[in-house]
Amino acid sequence: MANNSIFCGKKISIIGLGLIGGSLAKAFRRMGICDITGINRNMASVEQAISEGTISRGFNELNSYVYESDIIFICTPVKMAIEYLDIISEKVSRECIITDVGSTKAEIAEHIDSMPNPPAFIGGHPMAGTEKTGYAASFPHLFENAYYVLSPAKSTNDRCIGTMAELVKSIGAIPVLMDAKEHDRVTGTISHVPHVIASALVNMVKKYDSADCKMQMLAAGGFRDITRIASSSPEMWENIVSSNKEQIGKIIEQYIDILNSFKLSMDKGNRESVYGFFEDAKIYRDSFSSVKRIPSPADGLINPIFDIIVDVVDEPGIIGEIATILGSNKVNIKNINVSNNREFEQGCLKITLPDSKSVNISFDLLAEKGYKVYKSN
Incomplete structure (x- = not known):
């Protein structure tokens, strides 16, 4: 410090x-x-x-x-x-x-x-x-x-x-x-509109789900991952949207244009354009991190994320200590990184693991050692 x-x-x-x-x-x-x-x-x-x-x-x-x-x-x-x-x-x-x-x-x-x-x-x-x-x-x-x-x-x-x-x-x-306006444009794009989209996806499932809640029952890993943020405080998000409505409105219009363009390609059977849509997103998203997940047939259309979040104090040796605890118990760590933007997440140390079994083992091991640990859901 x-x-x-x-x-x-x-x-x-x-x-x-x-x-x-x-x-x-x-x-x-x-x-x-x-x-x-x-x-x-x-x-x-x-x-x-x-x-x-x-x-x-x-x-x-x-x-x-x-x-x-x-x-x-x-x-x-x-x-x-x-x-x-x-x-x-x-x-x-x-x-x-x-x-x-x-x-x-x-x-x-x-x-x-x-x-x-x-x-x-x-x-x-x-x-x-x-x-x-x-x-x-x-x-x-x-x-x-x-x-x-x-x-x-x-x-x-x-x-x-x-x-x-x-x-x-x-x-x-x-x-x-x-700059203040640049800040609101950036956070509107990477934070505010994604919250609107996540809430819209949840409301869509709520609207079209059957009486026996089949959609809710089958909404597994991928859907939970991309809609987790919809569980945030409605009061807080109403305040944020009211304060940044100009930027959010512009970004939503751009997002709608992207969806309409994709729908047009899909309706016309333009497979090259549809492929390019997903390819561009993959290449850009993969550039966020050096770790690229290998898809598994069991993952479904959206790969589940096997992460735990650990609340730690920034002090020498803390990452090594955690890695030693997991490694000595034969847990394979895929990636460890410090989250610099964790406004709506708990903890700062994100550990990516290969599967749900490793998540549960790691959670129990670190919790037993007195760490505050959270599972991504």
Whole structure:
């Protein structure tokens, strides 16, 4: 991790002590920041954070402790973050850096740019998370080896960018500087629209399934793999879609064009075009990783993924330790990689295995050793 001595005397406030806000507070406390103020509408989370020594003090509304901060993190949905920005922007010093952690960046950047006297703001998006929510689910190493996007507004100066980049590195994350609109276009394509598509696939099966639920019963590996993300929070995704509807709308139109083009080739019996559709996708998808799965007749049309996810602290020897546990028990590891974008996944170490038996054995072995282990489903 980066040298964090420059932050030890800083006053930090965190508005919203959920999974992200709580994990930030724990990460900052672990790196030696002693003055942390927490704001949360649910006082139970505030009281828990105080009792654990995570924050120095906590309240259910804004006050002078927040306004006197050096850095303020707004860890709420975008609409609420904008409301907080309007309240605090005139009450903090010009040196105070304000940032957020929302999954979309353009809306809040445009709001900042429209302000007559904007604060020192830089948008933030830590691409890490789990399927669980709330302060109780937070942990200090959530951000280790995760990408952390920083999106400047027009008023953002070099000091803000430099300070936030160093702070992000201090908690083990990887800062990535990206324009707000570009961020929303990228995340709209690789994250937001895939969630819409996954939900649409599930709703399609729900609509066309028989009364005895044959489709649901037979929806095995492949279907589960590509629709897993449809189990995410509806409230969260309604907020994300509302905030990024312009980009999502454009991308959905492009996706519909691709489907229509494929359907036309299929209807015309253009086998070369249909083959090219799948070939192009395969070549590009295979380039994501050096590991290419060998299809098995039992896999069906979509190969099942035999992965486990392990929640680990970034420390020397941890990967070797896990590999030794599995290897000594004759488990064949196909691939190990650190997930840098795990916003809607739990854990950061992804281990690919050859079959479901190996998944079950590995899960039991690592769980017995005290690791938090999750199966891809």
